[in-house]
Amino acid sequence: MVIFDEELRLLKERVLRIGSLVEAAIHDSVKSLVERNSDLAQKVIEKDHKINALDVEIDEECIRLIALRQPKARDLRFITTAMKITTDLERIGDLAENIAERAIELNDEPQLKPYIDIPRMAEITEEMVRDSLDAFVRGCSKIPYEVIKKDDEVDNLNAQVFNELLFFMIQDPHTVSRATRISYVSKYLERIADHATNIAEMVIYMCEGKIIRHMKKPGE
Amino acid sequence: MAIFDEELNALKEKVLKLCCMVEVAIRDSVHSLVERNSELAKEVIKRDHLINALDVKIDEECVKLIALRQPMARDLRFITTAMKITTDLERMGDLAVNIAERAIELNEEPQLKPYVNIPKIAEITQEMVRDSLDAFVRGCSTLPYEVIKRDDEVDELTVKNFNELVGFMIRDPKIIPIAIKRTYVAKYLERIADHATNIAEMVIYMCKGKMIRHIAPTES
DSSP states (O other): OHHHHHHHHHHHHHHHHHHHHHHHHHHHHHHHHHTTOHHHHHHHHHHHHHHHHHHHHHHHHHHHHHHHHOOOHHHHHHHHHHHHHHHHHHHHHHHHHHHHHHHHHHHTSOOOSOOOHHHHHHHHHHHHHHHHHHHHHTTTSSOOHHHHHHHHHHHHHHHHHHHHHHHHHHHOGGGHHHHHHHHHHHHHHHHHHHHHHHHHHHHHHHHHHHHGGGOOOTTO | OHHHHHHHHHHHHHHHHHHHHHHHHHHHHHHHHHTTOHHHHHHHHHHHHHHHHHHHHHHHHHHHHHHHHOOOHHHHHHHHHHHHHHHHHHHHHHHHHHHHHHHHHHHTSOOOSOOOHHHHHHHHHHHHHHHHHHHHHTOSSSHHHHHHHHHHHHHHHHHHHHHHHHHHHHHOGGGHHHHHHHHHHHHHHHHHHHHHHHHHHHHHHHHHHHHGGGSOGGGO
């Protein structure tokens, strides 16, 4: 079983690698908007195929491990969770690409207002992705309940961004097209946070399926 | 292997049942908006837990099948695809809830204009959901490729809907909050279509993994 342990370790490494690619994509897409750097946005779009390729690679590896090693209980649940998590990560990558696309459009127009809440949202969502993946690879030593709480923070910021933009639009209808695009960026970030929450929930499910009788669900 | 065949059939049936529930949720959520029926919208929201419960049940069933029957190649790929597909279906259910929530809000305001684009988008989207699931349970065909093609139609209609509403907003800023909510409903439907596209892509991938040498390269 030493070979299998090594294979599992490599699988974890790959999941972490796709995680850091996705974090960088979120970070750079928002940076390309805030710093009005369309070249950086272009790079995010170009690099998305790497995330897609790694997703397929991890999926293939998981199927291979299940078929060849016939893992039981905990390991099997770990591998099936890895397959589901990477699907979410890949979609976060697509959303970062959408942010980069909107950034390119918005950078062509005069700036409506300085971006304050959007970078904060990006920061929180990056943390959410990192924390849920940490919990996943570290074998449930720290269950990612806080990730789910942070999702509310992102939802609130999204509502705040939206209300502010509404105010701009009502005052000057010519800003509608720009303001709506900014509201989309905020929506994309909110969806990224939802994906991160999904990952956290899957990790919690995996962990509790294993130690369900030892866990108390806080705040329920 | 007769027992295993029976189990696989039961799994297919459960996935189809989940699909039906999701289709009904999409249909009812859009009806609740178009017919201004907030009671129906509340029904959709109330029923969502049934979709969530069936998703978890299918997931458990898949893990059990893999662990107990140790399926190989084609069957294993089928089961892991089922696990991923139900995650997409469950999220479509969440989006139907979001549509129902917006419907309740919109039904309280005067109607801006009759709904034309949204029912059209909903119709195509429901077909996509049904066809992507048909492709999954009926084995490999050209059906999933057609689903992917129709996603462009949905995207185009969403943009058309958006541009029309921006026109309204510029002419009369007072209606901006209502118009924006309507753009959100179209966006939710567009995301449901994206999930159906994801399912179609997973089915193609499942089929190729099985018969990679028999598929013409033009289809890839």
